[in-house]
Amino acid sequence: MSEPLITLAQLEQTEDFVRRHIGPSESEIHSMLDAVGATSLDDLMEQTVPGSILTESGTSVGSSKTEAQALAELKAIAGQNHIFRSHIGMGYADTFTPNVILRNVLENPGWYTAYTPYQPEIAQGRLEALLNFQQLTLDLTGLELASASLLDEGTAAAEAMTLAKRMSKNKKSNSFFVADNVHPQTYSVVKNRADMFGFDVVVGKTENAAESDCFGALLQYPSSTGEIQNISDIIAAVQANKGIVSVAADIMSLVLLKSPGELGADVVLGSAQRFGVPMGYGGPHAAFFATRDKYKRSLPGRIIGVSKDTRGRPALRMALQTREQHIRREKANSNICTAQVLLANMASFYAVYHGPEGLKTIAQRIHRFTDILASGLQQKGFELAHNTWFDTITVNTENKETIVQAALAKGINLRTDLDGQIGISLDETTVRSHIEDLFEIFCGVDHGLDVAALDANIVANGSASIPAELQRDSAILTNEVFNKYHSETEMLRYIKSLEDKDLALNHSMISLGSCTMKLNATAEMIPVTWPEFGKLHPFAPVDQAQGYSTMITELESWLVDVTGYDTMSMQPNSGAQGEYAGLIAIQKYHESRNEGHRNICLIPSSAHGTNPASANMVSLKVVVVDCDKNGNIDLADLRAKAEEAGDNLSCIMVTYPSTHGVYEETIKEVCEIIHAHGGQVYMDGANMNAQVGITSPGSIGSDVSHLNLHKTFCIPHGGGGPGMGPIGVKSHLAPFLPGHNVVDINGEHAANGAVSAAPWGSASILPISYMYIKMMGSAGLRKATQVAILNANYIAKRLEQHFPVLYRGRNDKVAHECIIDLRPLKEASGVTELDVAKRLNDYGFHAPTMSFPVAGTLMIEPTESEALAELDRFCDAMIGIRQEIAKVQSGEWSSDDNPLHNAPHTLADICDNDWNRSYDRNLAAYPVEAVRRNKFWPSVNRIDDVYGDRNLVCSCPSVESYREE
Structure with a gap:
């Protein structure tokens, strides 16, 4: 007999996004409901959620859309945006994202689905990329210590202000000086932060900074309107009054300009956006932040440091500031809990791919076009606000509105927020025709200016737009990594080699409690x-x-x-x-x-x-x-x-x-x-x-x-x-x-x-959440929450016979996560929560959240995206680890010679001719049969955190240092 026909609605349901986002199938959901003692998802909610807050009405976001429908609708919305050529500047510039980085980093789940590297043994790839970012920052800023990125230039400047307040010896002052040529959005963020701290913000001309009795000062280099000033004497004068000087700098300009560190700055910060990261209507972009070594304990955010593993090999980890909020709480340097790692990695790869010579070529080309534009406008009688610049000129004009309208008619945006002035910023996407368009906008169709002739004149007579004393004469990016991978083949392999060192969601479940590592669907990312x-x-x-x-x-x-x-x-x-x-x-x-x-x-x-x-x-x-x-x-x-x-x-x-x-x-x-x-x-x-x-x-x-x-x-x-x-x-x-x-x-x-x-x-990145809600719809969003709760209760049920589940709510149920208590086992066996976390790496898993909110525990959150097979694989791993702990308890394995104490195990361990441990190397590498099918090898052994903090190195090691190791 032929199969009975199903309805069109049922056929359409087979393409429903909801069933792809939610991991367990309907039959698996029923099986898990039986295991946790519930008859349905609604019954589980009634057992778990207080009746006083539980709603059955759900949300009103509409019905779910298929991937194709949602993408088509969002594409139509995106089409309402008009992409004009931007010459606005103000800290944002158009850029070319090298395609090898676009496809293999920004669009690659191996990079974008990874978690913060709190388990560094399985995060060496992105840690190396971040170390490169720090080295890039150090080289361009001329300072001694850099962070692994902050959120944006404005918030980085606000962090610099609070660092200055903590570290300044001018303890009686409550004033922070901000130069009047700082980007206006940066000023707003700083002023808002200052108001909440009760600081007074003094705004004035850069050269008047020392006249203010301030604990710190913020200067812009080059200025928001493009001027390049020698600020060394101003910095020294503020410092003589016990103030801390921060300089917000343009990262591309620093390729050609003397570094702010060489000019005496205490802090240098800015946005790394124009190193290959799209403007994206404002973000996300990585900010860079560097300071003097003596201020390292006040540096906001994260620092990547070089330590060593148990085999004595160099290994990377987060140093000093790792989750400092959870330790120092209200005494923390800042509340920053995340960074812009993906974007910092893109910027560092951009620098690796182009290398020092490539960056110089890009920067010189931008500057040359700016010289040509300035020269042509001056020939036609336009007055410029400054006689120095890198990529930005400001034109004084009485017919501002006419020029702005002419630009808009050509699909070009200029900076318009300045009284009686127009700002023009160029970038690496600028070509000759763009300069010709600008000449036409300012000077009319018959302007008579020739780009090639203007260029030849500059070549013949030289350029004074960057003062001689401010031209960089120090080398940049001398480390091997910036001088090795300049062909696409080499770059592709370098990116892949780092990706292979990292465990991300495209490899296995990441069960971090309170961090909700769920599916980031491809349709959402496109x-x-x-x-x-x-x-x-x-x-x-x-x-x-x-x-x-x-x-x-x-x-x-x-x-x-x-x-x-x-x-x-x-x-x-x-x-x-x-x-x-x-x-x-x-x-x-x-x-x-x-x-x-x-x-x-x-x-x-x-x-x-x-x-x-x-x-x-x-x-x-x-x-x-x-x-x-x-x-x-x-x-x-x-x-x-x-x-x-x-x-x-x-x-x-x-x-x-x-x-x-x-x-x-x-x-x-x-x-x-x-x-x-x-x-x-x-x-x-x-x-x-x-x-x-x-x-x-x-x-x-x-x-x-x-x-x-x-x-x-x-x-x-x-x-x-x-x-x-x-x-x-x-x-x-x-x-x-x-x-x-x-x-x-x-x-x-x-x-x-x-x-x-x-x-x-x-x-x-808002289209990601837009697509998620659009494709899930009201019913899908509710079901996602229900299944997240189901998955957590299923894990708690499976593990409760092996580990105590620390907290439960009504009817002995947990919410979307559960905490298992390892303290009794630690007391009985000496096996620590850290040992369990590292041993999970051998099983192919990232550890759950460790020792938060309770020391000596693991907090597990499976999310709704993990299918029953993956939940069981994780539970089997935890049960296997419990059986290994039992062997330590019984004395079969000693406290310092067991697979937990020595975890994670690397290929170097397994291939070691001198293997002399009391357990088999097969057990070390393949603790359960399922691991053989998809083995993830940690690239380093357990890292020595104490050594790393006592020997703080936060820059790229030289080749010689690796050889010495």
Whole structure:
């Protein structure tokens, strides 16, 4: 008999994206439901989520779309953007992303799905790329110590200000000087940060910096309008008054200019965007940050350091600042929890691919075109604001509007925010015809200028636009890595060699609790590199970015619906920035009610470390609220401390479900207690993957949350960045959302300060979350949350016979993650949580979150994207490790000669002729049969963290040092 025909609706359902995003099949879901004691997903929700907050209505984002439908709809929206040629500058430049980097890094899940390298033995590839980024930064800035990237130039400048405050010996000063030729968006971010710390910002001409009694100063080199000044005497004068001098610099100009470090700067920062990273309407872009060695303990962000492994071989790791927020909390240097690793890697590969000579050629070409443009305009009687420049000139003109309209008619954007002046910036994409277009715009069709003749004149007579004393004479990028891979074949193999050292989601499940490493679907990623999104300057006229406006507006409406809030701000470009922006809104709300004295922030002891660090950034006093033995907020302690704070209570920062992976039954009561004392509720969005479609922070009673789009809404982690942390707020906080001083994004509240350099943060990765929600639809979003909870409970059920599950909620259920307690085993056997984490590498897995929020534990979050086979493979690995621990407990293996203590095992171990361990090398390398089918080999053995911190090396080792090792 023939098969019965199915309906068209059923046929269309077979192409549904939801079933591809959610890992377990329907039959697997039923099997797991049986295992955890539930009859359906809805029944599991009723058993797990408090009835007072559980909703059955879900979200109202519409029905799901297929991949083809969603891509077609977004392509049509992208087509509303108009890609004009940008000569706006202001810290953003068009660039060519080398195709070998575009295809093999930016579009490669081996690079974009990796997690932050907290397990360095399986992250040596991106660590090497980041070390190259640090070396690139050191060479171009002329300083001694560099970080592995910050979020953007504006926030990097704000971090420089706080470093200056900590390190300046001018302790009596509360003033920070900002030169009036700093990029305006940078000034806004710095001023906003200063206001929250209570610093005074003094704005003045660069040459007047020393006249201000300041703890620090920020200068721009070259200036925002293009001028190149010799700032060495100014730097020295500020330093003589005990101030710390920071210089924001253009990275490409530093190829030709004397480095700010050579001029005496204490800190040098800027954006690495023009090293091969698309403008993307503002981000994501990696900022670089360098300082003097003596300030290393105050350096914000992460440092990659060279250490050694147990075989004595060089090995890389994150040094000094690794998760410092979780250790130092409100005393942390900053609240930065992520970086821009993927983008920093792209920039470092750009430098590797071009090498020092290639970069010089690019920089010289840009500068030559600028000389030609300046010379031609001067011949035609135009007055330039400065007589020095690298890539930017500013033209004084009385017919500004006529020129601007002529440019727009040719599809060209010029800088227009200057009174009586027009700015023109060139970049590596500039060609001769572009210069001819600019001549026509300024001088008319019959201008009579010849680019070749102007060029010949410059060659014959030389150029004085870069002062002789400021021309770089020091070598750059002398390390071997920058002088070896200049053909595409060599570069391709170098990128691949690094990728092969890293474990990412394209290899196996990454079960990091609180980090939500879920599928980053290819269909979501494709629009990121569409030129309609990638080539827009963030300060382009808004009528040229209608596609972005349409997409962002629709995405905001969906996120409002999902969260139960009233308004969203898309500006914060990381979760930590979202926390900061949310707390600013709370504090400004209190001030608007003449309650600016409210300065106490209650934070549960289990909170994410960024919470107290963020509270410190807005000058809040942190008071810790105890948790009970079940990991829940102690209501009695909360009431007592809220009462004690009284009229000084500003807010509480709470995570839901709790950081312990449980739906706390009393969450509504927590909100009511805070509101009764006049405070506001900030709900950390880290665990939003357990709320979407089944509850919402707004309905629970929260006033503001940030959303980790790089977690719940599928933007990939990128090896430690990019992130995106927009905030949702109730209507009473909406007037206090971030504004922008270049682009009006906030209407009547446009005067609010910025928290990030670009108006909409890292806008070019928003299509990822847009596509995810569009393809999932309301039903799919709800089911994703349900299956995430199911998967976590399934893992807890399978592992509970082997490891204690530390916290449970109602009906002994966990939320979307569970914590297993290794402390009893550690006491009985000596095997540590670190041993278990490293042994998991041998099984082909990245370790779960280790020792957070409770020391000696592992926090496991499987997400909804992992199928039953992968969940079982992970559980089998953990059970296998438990059996290995038992052999240590029984004395069959000694405490220092067992596969856990020696993990992870490398090929060098397995091939060692002197293998003399008490266990078989097959067991070391292939602990279970499944590993043989897809073995991931860690490239180094366990790394010596103590050695790395005691012998801090954060630059590329020379070839000789490797030979010595």
